[in-house]
Every structure is written in C-alpha cells, then in structure tokens.
Amino acid sequence: MTVFDKIKNLDRRWIFLFILISVIIPLLIPLNLKLNTSKPVEDIYSYMNSLPEGSVILMSFDYSPSTEIELNPAAIAIVRHAFQKKLKVVALALWPMGASMSQNVLTPLAKEYNKEYGKDYVNLGYKAGGSVLLISMNNGFATEFPTDINGTAVTDLPLMNQVKDYKSCALVVSLSAGVPGMKEYVQIVATRFGSKVAAACTAVSAPEMYTFLNSGQLLGLMGGLKGAAEYEKMIDYNGDARKGMDAQSVVHLVIVLFILFSNVVYFVDEYRKKTAE
C-alpha cells in the first residue's frame, strides 16, 4: 500500500484526534483572536441599553444540560447586563430541565449583584404546554404560574404584582435549543401579541431563525457560542463563550484544511485512475 492509499483510507479516528488537539491547544494557550460583533447581536444589546431602570425582561430557559455550553453563556451575559442596568428579570422554562438551568444562572448572579429574590428577579420554573401555555399566559401569568419554582404563591412576590402579562415585559428573550422554544415565541408572543422578542439559540437552529430577523419578527438573534461571545464582548465580560472562540476558529480552519486536502486526494485519485486506463 502506497502513502497515497494510506491517506485515502485514513482511519477517521485520526481526524477526531486532530480536532481534539485543535480544541485543547487554544484553550491552554489563548490566541486572543479578534472577534467582530454582528448587527443581530448589537440590536439586542442596544435595545437592552435603551430600557429605563426597572423595566422587566421575561427570559425563557428552553434548553437542557446537553446544550448548556451554547446557551448558558448567552443567558449569563443577558442576566448580567440586565442586573447591571437595574432591569428586573422574570424567568420561566418550557423545558423541564430549563428550570434548573435558570436557577443555576440566576442564583449566583443575583448574589454577585446583590439582587433580592421576589423584588429584582423571580423564577417561575417549568410548565408544560408549549404553544398553549404561551397563549394562556397572555391572559395573566399568575393563571398558569400560580406558584414560583420554590412553591411560593406568585401573589406573595412583589415583582409579580407588577408583571401581569406580556405587555408588562419590555423584552422577551427565548433561550432555545428546540421545540418548544423560540419558534413558538415568534409565532405567538411576537407575531400574535406584538411583544418584542429576541432569541439566543443553538448554532444548529440559527440559520432558520434569520428569516424572522429579516421579516422583523425578531428583535435580535444570538446564534450559538459565537453570538454569546459577541454579547460578552459588548458587556466587557470574559465568559465561557469568549474563552471558547479561539478554539472554535482553529477547529474551523482545521476542518476547512481537511476538506481541501480530501478534495485534492479525490482529484489526484481520479487522475491516477484515468492515466492507469
């Protein structure tokens, strides 16, 4: 077997190893590559900045630990920005595991920014129903969420006396890894009820969501780790997303090189076959 044949039949595990090395090295030795911000992310940041103190942001944690690395940095960046701007946060989850995701983000950040539960932020927890729940919530959050995540009646929470329905929220942010998630928020909360909706989604679902940006149904979009990294840059915070972007860039470069290399191998092989005939 020639070297060429060996390359042609390269065990794919070598590619996995290359990818692993391409991720580990930039994480251990940061390259500090330049990160540009994009308009869809800038739009969310500018809108959040324009909100007066005390405005309420409704955040929907519609993801589970499997997509934590893509959506937690976005959630942390938005909550951090909201707390810095003295905005109030109401969290809920359309996914069962989203309830603990929201708790993991809100609890340490509230402690860091000295925010009081019930007054500055509330976690309503998980509720089943997806689209039907979002429609019913327009009649009043308290109907669908009689208690918060800890079982406390929402009527006992001062913030929830101020937040009745979507109209009470200056912005709705859907942190979404699938269904139910941002598509339902666009269909129901943005299009039907006319609220401002922004989304942070996994990279896989980002291309589909660009159509809603173009039509004006979405205020802004943070797609995957890159979107979260851009937001972190704008609030001047060095979180997981920014830390991971060097590795992301290096891996993409390695994959492009692999694609080019395999194409060269393919065309050389074709040429060899033709000359052999």
Add this chain to the structure above:
Amino acid sequence: MIPTSIYNLSVDFTGNQLFAAAVEAGKKFSTGEIIGVWIATALTIFIFSFLYEDNAMYKFAEHLFVGVSAGYVMATTYNNVIKPNLFGKIQSGIVSLMHGQFVWKDLSFILAGLMGLMLLMKLVPNMGWLSRWPLSFMVGIASGLGIVFTMEALVLKQIDATLVPLIVKTAANSIDIGDTIKNWLIVIGVCSGLIYFYFSKEHKGLVFGTMSRIGIFVLMMAFGAAFGYTVMARVSLLIGRMLFFRDQWWPVVKATFHF
C-alpha cells in the same frame, strides 16, 4: 413528597465560568462537590470513548443519562405542573364546594385529570380505545392553533418580507446600491427556490431552466450555511467539555491532591 430544592442541588456544578470565578475567589470544595466533579469527569470520558469504538462504558453512561433524564423530568413535571395546576386547583375547587360555592373554573380540572388518566389507559389491555378521546382532543387543539399561528407567522409575514422595493433610494434621493442588490438577491433567491420545487412543468427553457438552476445554487448556499453552523454547534459541545476539564476538574484535582 419531592423537595423543591432539587433545583438547587447542582448550582455549583453548572457554568464553567461561574465555577472558575468561585475557585478564584477562594472557594473550598465540599466532599459532595469533589465526588460530583469526578463522576462528571468519568462520565464524559465514558461518552467520548465511543469515538474510539463502541464499548460497555459508553453504553453504561448512555443508559444512565436516559434514566436520570426521565426521572428528573417526571419529578419536575409532578412538582411544577401536576401538583399546582391539577391537584392544587381541584383541591381549591373542593374546598370552595364545601363552603357552598361552586367554582367551575377550578372543578373543571377534574375533567382534565380524567382525560390524563384516559391517555394512560393505552397501557391497559382491552381499554386502549379510551386513550383515543383525549388524543383526538389534543390533536384538534394543536391543529387549530397550528393552522392559525403558522399561517400568520410563517407564511403571511414571510411573504410580506419578500415584497421589497427593487430600487432603494437614500434620503438624498440617490440609489442605495447595497440595499438594492440585497433586495434583488432576496427576490431572485425566493423565486428561484420556489421554481426549483415546482414540478408541474419540466425545468427547461430560459425561465424555468435558468431559474431552477439558480434555485439549486440558492439551496446549496442555504445548506452550506446550515452545515457551517452545525459544525460550530458540535465543536461547541466539545469545547464545553474541555472547559469543564480545565475550569472544574483541574481545580478539584489540585484541591484533592494539594498541589
């Protein structure tokens, strides 16, 4: 009863940056945290071992994940949905009834509970037919809502977004070349994509032949963008686990072995 504090159990285990910040601030690890991080480390390695070849460790981690997820979802659903929204409301309705008030809003949840039980009848031999009633109710509701919202948000609004001026003028009444080109691309992209999926006429000739070929390019570009984003998503997952090793596992190793 399932304690509501289940949500707080993993506070310190999620979010590499928050964990790393806590370590920097002089965080002391409890035995539970150390064990938790080591379990997470082992399970991560078990899952990644599949990349070499399928093995028993991978299968164990996979089954554990499925089991834990199902258990967690059941506990959360009971605590956050069934307890306050079903039992709570029925209880409130019964209490009102005992005080001589008939509150239909609360008591109607008995019907919802019955329909839920009817769904479970699928598991009982000879009574499976009962599950069809609530199922058809759910299908009817979903279809009704789906048609209205899908038409409005995904069809009409999207068509509206493609009805753009083909010559865009600036405030100074000169032609905005950038936006004009963008709008032409939107219109040609949408039309060619639609023509590619129009199968009642052969894709030949100046209009159908050319446009369907342009449609292929438009679709390829869309697939390319989707592929690029998919690669980014998968690589992000790997980055997440590597950050876990760096920001959570390594500090715990240092704390455990005192170096």
